[in-house]
Structures are given as C-alpha cells and as structure tokens.
Amino acid sequence: MPEERKCSFCGKPFMPNKYRPNQKICSSVECQYKRQLGNMAVWRKKNPNYFRYKEENDVSWKETCRHRSLEWRKKHKEYLKLYREAHRLRHRNYMRDYMREYRKRKKLEKSDEA
Numbered sequence: 001m002p003e004e005r006k007c008s009f010c011g012k013p014f015m016p017n018k019y020r021p022n023q024k025i026c027s028s029v030e031c032q033y034k035r036q037l038g039n040m041a042v043w044r045k046k047n048p049n050y051f052r053y054k055e056e057n058d059v060s061w062k063e064t065c066r067h068r069s070l071e072w073r074k075k076h077k078e079y080l081k082l083y084r085e086a087h088r089l090r091h092r093n094y095m096r097d098y099m100r101e102y103r104k105r106k107k108l109e110k111s112d113e114a
C-alpha cells in the first residue's frame, strides 16, 4: 500500500507511483522539471571527467553527445512551454476572479450612491 507523501519541491501531498516507491517529488510539470535540472547537476558533479574521457576514446561519442544535448534542449523547451502555460492559466484565473470582485464592489458602491 503506497503512503501519501509530501513533495520535496512544492510541499504538496502526493501518492508515489507504485513502480517508484521511493519517489520524493509529485508529478506536476514544475516539480518534474526541477527534478530533471537537479539530476543533471548532481550527475555532472559526480562524473566531472565523463564527457572528456569518452570524447577522447570514442569518435562516435561526440555525435551521441551532440544528439543527446539537442534532445534535452528540445525537452527543456517543451517543459518551459508547459510551465509558462500553466503559469499563464493561473494568472488568468486570478485576474478573472480579481475583476469579478472589482466589478461587484463597483456595483455595490453605485447602488449605495443611488
């Protein structure tokens, strides 16, 4: 039985995936994106010579690297797009509610005058 956990990025409770019982991060776009960035940084720190070593020993590795970074950049862009869209939607909802309240207030003010 999986237990509910708190996401280590946003702090919201979530249910871990049954195939990944050690999951610490919820499945929201923002948190998955942050996780990916974090993973890259940790991995690079642990393997500082990995790219250099491979490059010297494997000619095709350069190609693989280039391809991989292109793939990553493409993914990165998609994440950013999703992130911005999610943000925009939140902002739009916020503004809509704000304007609704504003109009309501204006109406009340007017009826007070009358």
Ligand SMILES: [Zn+2]
Pocket (backbone or CB within 6 Å): 007, 008, 009, 010, 011, 012, 025, 026, 027, 028, 031
């Ligand atoms: Zn989260």
